[in-house]
Amino acid sequence: MEIADKALKAFGAYFHLSLLPQSLLFQHCNIIFSKFLSHGIRVNLKILKKIIFLLYVVVLQMVCIDNINDKLLVAESFLFHKLKILFSFAFVTLLTLSCGVGSSNPFKTSSDLEKDHSVLSSDLESGISIPLFVPAEEPLRAPSEVPEELLIIWEVWAHLTRDHVASSEFSPEEFAEAAINGMLAELDDPHTAYVRAARHEINSEDLQGKFEGIGAHVQSTRDGKIVIVSPIEGGPAEAAGIRAGDTILSVDGVLLEDKSLLDAITLIRGPRGTAVLLGILHLGDIDPVEISITRDEIPLESVLVRSNPGDEIAHIRVTDFFADTAEKLYLAINQVIDAGSEGLIIDVRDNPGGLLRSSVDVVSLFVEDGLILSEIDGSGNKREWIARDDIPAFDIPLVVLANEYSASASEILVGSVQDTKRGKVVGDTTFGKGSVSILRPLSNGAGLYITVAHWYTPAGRLIHGEGLDPDIEVSGITDRRELESEQTNMAIQILQQELKSSQR
Structure with missing residues (x-):
């Protein structure tokens, strides 16, 4: 009752x-x-x-x-x-x-x-x-x-x-x-939510690998704020000056103070060619500003090679975990190795997560066998996800870059790399979104997101609400570009030192 x-x-x-x-x-x-x-x-x-x-x-x-x-x-x-x-x-x-x-x-x-x-x-x-x-x-x-x-x-x-x-x-x-x-x-769980039919349609649009909007990943914080996790490279939001860590206060005059994450996304998205006015508080600023952005069709590219061909240390950014992310990452790694790279940086900074199966496939590219993560539901039932033996694992020296906006599936990669000693993690403590959600379709065309379990790393560390600390912390720099540069340089130094040690 x-x-x-x-x-x-x-x-x-x-x-x-x-x-x-x-x-x-x-x-x-x-x-x-x-x-x-x-x-x-x-x-x-x-x-x-x-x-x-x-x-x-x-x-x-x-x-x-x-x-x-x-x-x-x-x-x-x-x-x-x-x-x-x-x-x-x-x-x-x-x-x-x-x-x-x-x-x-x-x-x-x-x-x-x-x-x-x-x-x-x-x-x-x-x-x-x-x-x-x-x-x-x-x-x-x-x-x-x-x-x-x-x-x-x-x-x-x-x-x-x-x-x-x-x-x-x-x-x-x-x-x-x-x-x-x-x-x-009564649940006090922001990840269990009722999704109206219109929002359900948006989710289906994402599965096609593209959507129409401003081109930004957003997330709700523990205190209910809607923040930019990262603008999509080359998208309207990035061109308009939106940066990771910015807070969205309003959309076309509608305050987001009491809105859910799904409500906010529904307001922000819209047909390409239409304009949306966002109230933005830039990270580190005191006074908010209003920014008008013209929506466009946004392709969802999840794997981006940042380094130049022939660089000793390859740098690959993973922006999301889509169904085809592991396949694209596999091709990209082969590409940089064939070009002469001997060390690899996988960059999941500002990566909001994605499909659980995709994260398992990505980890399987680096972990040859063994446990990748465990999920435990409300009844205490435990399910273990094991590295896939049908995916060849690379043995190239590895560093993972992560920050406070690395969430969900990104944290599965971070936790697995740390607990299996496969590589080092550099950056800042991750977001702490370690829950398994399912989407149940409803008879009226709407849907219901339900948190059904929590994730744990191979060593049994709880991700949800805690986040994962890096092996080498590089933080405290207010200028974001300078901070990212310092984190990347630290990753390069670690790999260069490892390569020198292996050559002795």
């Missing part, structure tokens, strides 16, 4: 807290207080005032917030002597119900209510809206196919659509999404 309770809280936030005018709240409280006195009930005024004040704050906040998920979070954030404000609200409302129909019998019959009609009309005409208690009918019977744990949700929905004064204005889609968001908010 816990899931149903969460959904009902979302319904409550949507219906009662958003529809009740705050101007009526004090009138309700005055009525309650006067009824207390008329019945000779002793009231702790201090406690009553605190309840009234908290109720006012909650209702005021709800009127100002449109997003149902945010309404729920605000409502649940107010506590009073360990009682949630929703319980306090229910307590005061019940008192109002009993006071509104008279002092002798709070639960009256229909005939009694007809006798009291003049009293109720007088109250309504004076501008005071008193909730009216009506005797309950037989409970509605849910269809047999509704699971038992969700019966209460169906009952609430059925009663509201049948009885609520504004039922003709209800949107089934909005209410369904409100219930879903109420459940997901």
Whole structure:
């Protein structure tokens, strides 16, 4: 029943807290207080005032917030002597119900209510809206196919659509999404999210190896900010001056403060040739700026050779882990070796991750056999991913470059290279996104991302929320280009020293 309770809280936030005018709240409280006195009930005024004040704050906040998920979070954030404000609200409302129909019998019959009609009309005409208690009918019977744990949700929905004064204005889609968001908010997991049909379509577009947008990888931080992980090389974002680490504050005037990562991406993307206005706070700056970017078709190239043919140390950047990344990387490594390179830098700085299978294939290019990673689900079930024996592994000396924006599949490579002693990792502590997500399609064309497990390195180190420290840290330089140059130079020095040692 816990899931149903969460959904009902979302319904409550949507219906009662958003529809009740705050101007009526004090009138309700005055009525309650006067009824207390008329019945000779002793009231702790201090406690009553605190309840009234908290109720006012909650209702005021709800009127100002449109997003149902945010309404729920605000409502649940107010506590009073360990009682949630929703319980306090229910307590005061019940008192109002009993006071509104008279002092002798709070639960009256229909005939009694007809006798009291003049009293109720007088109250309504004076501008005071008193909730009216009506005797309950037989409970509605849910269809047999509704699971038992969700019966209460169906009952609430059925009663509201049948009885609520504004039922003709209800949107089934909005209410369904409100219930879903109420459940997901309780998880406190930014990687488990409901994806609307439009966003689901975007995901399908990515699988084709191209998309239309500004050309940038974005990620949500632990404090809810939407940051640029890296602009795609040669894309509109890079040309407009967008840099890794920049924070996106708004999109076409829509603030992203309370938006999910998927919502932000949906706002940013759009047809090629159209413009989007971003509110940007550059990394290290104090004042935000607005940058207009014209969207374009962005090819998704995941393997880029940075070094020149014949360089002793080859430098290959891996920007993402797509389905074909391992194959492209295999070809690129053969290319630089044939050109005379003896050492290899694999650069996953600013790489947001990608497909789990792709990361296993990439690691298999360097690790000949053995464990690459383990994943453990919520029930404690463990699955081990082993290096593929059908992919030839290179024995070229290796250094991996990583930074704080190396996430997910990138961290699988970092952890495997470290734990198997296959090479060194240079740079900064990685992002710490070590969770396995699956996408479940839904009947309305939408999808549901679900975190199903966490990843662990071959040595059993947890990635999620922790990140992985480099073997040689190079950080603390504010100028990004200078920092990247220092990290790259350190990787080159390590490989050159290793090559000299092997020649002795």
